[in-house]
Amino acid sequence: MSPVILINVFTVAPADQTRLVELLTRATETSVQHAPGFLSATLHRSLDGAKVTMYAQWRSAEDYQAMRADPTPAPYLQEALQIATFEPGMYEVAERFGGAEA
Amino acid sequence: MSPVILINVFTVAPADQTRLVELLTRATETSVQHAPGFLSATLHRSLDGAKVTMYAQWRSAEDYQAMRADPTPAPYLQEALQIATFEPGMYEVAERFGGAEA
Numbered sequence: 125m126s127p128v129i130l131i132n133v134f135t136v137a138p139a140d141q142t143r144l145v146e147l148l149t150r151a152t153e154t155s156v157q158h159a160p161g162f163l164s165a166t167l168h169r170s171l172d173g174a175k176v177t178m179y180a181q182w183r184s185a186e187d188y189q190a191m192r193a194d195p196t197p198a199p200y201l202q203e204a205l206q207i208a209t210f211e212p213g214m215y216e217v218a219e220r221f222g223g224a225e226a
Numbered sequence: 227m228s229p230v231i232l233i234n235v236f237t238v239a240p241a242d243q244t245r246l247v248e249l250l251t252r253a254t255e256t257s258v259q260h261a262p263g264f265l266s267a268t269l270h271r272s273l274d275g276a277k278v279t280m281y282a283q284w285r286s287a288e289d290y291q292a293m294r295a296d297p298t299p300a301p302y303l304q305e306a307l308q309i310a311t312f313e314p315g316m317y318e319v320a321e322r323f324g325g326a327e328a
Contacts, residue, residue, distance in 0.1 A: 129270055131279050133235060133315070145320045157323045164324050168231055168317035171287070175315050177233050179281060185273070213235070213277050215270035218247045221259045222266050 127163055129215040130180045130188060136208040138173025144208050145169055145176055151200035152178075159194065161187025176208070185214060229265055231317040232282045232290060238310040240275030246310050247271055247278055253302035254280075261296065263289025278310070287316060 136144045148167055156162060165180035182188040204210075238246045250269055258264060267282035284290040306312075 128273070131233065131235070131270065131281070133233070133313075149321050152321075152323050165322070166319055167321040167323075168233065169320045171230070171316045171318065175317075176320070177315060177317060179233070211235075213279060214273045215277075215279060216273065217268055218271045218278070219251050219254075219269040220266075221254050221268070 126216055127181045127183055128185050128188065129217065130178065130182060131213045131215060132178045132180075133211045133213075134176045134178075134204070134208040135174060135211070136176060140207040141169055141173045141176060144204055147200045147204040148176065148178060151197035151204070154200070155194060155196040156180075156191060159187065159191040162191070188214070228318055229283045229285055230287050230290065231319065232280065232284060233315045233317060234280045234282075235313045235315070236278045236280075236306070236310040237276060237313070238278060242309040243271055243275045243278060246306055249302045249306040250278065250280060253299035253306070256302070257296060257298035258282075258293060261289065261293040264293070290316070 134144060145167060152165060157165065161183035163181040163183060165178060168177045168179065236246060247269060254267060259267065263285035265283040265285060267280060270279045270281065272278070
């Protein structure tokens with residue numbers, strides 16, 4: 125079975141971007157990455173300061189939903205959502221493109 | 227130097243999602259992936275049908291901007307923007323997390 129991809133875009137005031145990266149890192153390290161079905165994740169900070177985006181691979185949508193029901197990361201995520209808005213997305217890969225220089 | 231990451235989220239009517247994937251694939255195959263500094267890209271379709279997201283790595287922001295000035299992919303991108311809205315983002319990696327099962 126193909127993994128599901130979560131691409132979650134957080135919009136934030138640039139003054140709060142570093143704090144948001146810290147909160148999402150804590151939530152991931154203390155809880156999310158230990159959940160069944162978690163495969164990998166990369167956290168990105170936008171160069172303009174206004175966004176933070178988590179790109180994560182999960183074994184299945186069910187594994188991801190089960191993690192979301194776990195209260196452990198809640199304090200970090202609650203604080204994150206006080207300083208940011210959140211646009212979630214659940215995807216499958218449509219195409220991959222390699223570069224001549226890759 | 228670290229690569230820059232482009233995460234571009236397109237919002238689309240579910241009936242047009244397949245066409246949007248085709249247009250972005252054509253634009254990438256015919257032009258974008260041959261541009262200097264292109265490293266790799268993955269195109270994603272959301273499971274709810276409402277989004278298509280391109281995740282791409284470029285050697286530098288300058289290489290990406292130079293590609294955007296190239297008119298070759300314009301017809302595909304113009305048609306894409308007739309059926310979708312586009313939220314661009316330029317990022318650097320903040321953190322990577324590996325799963326125990328990865």
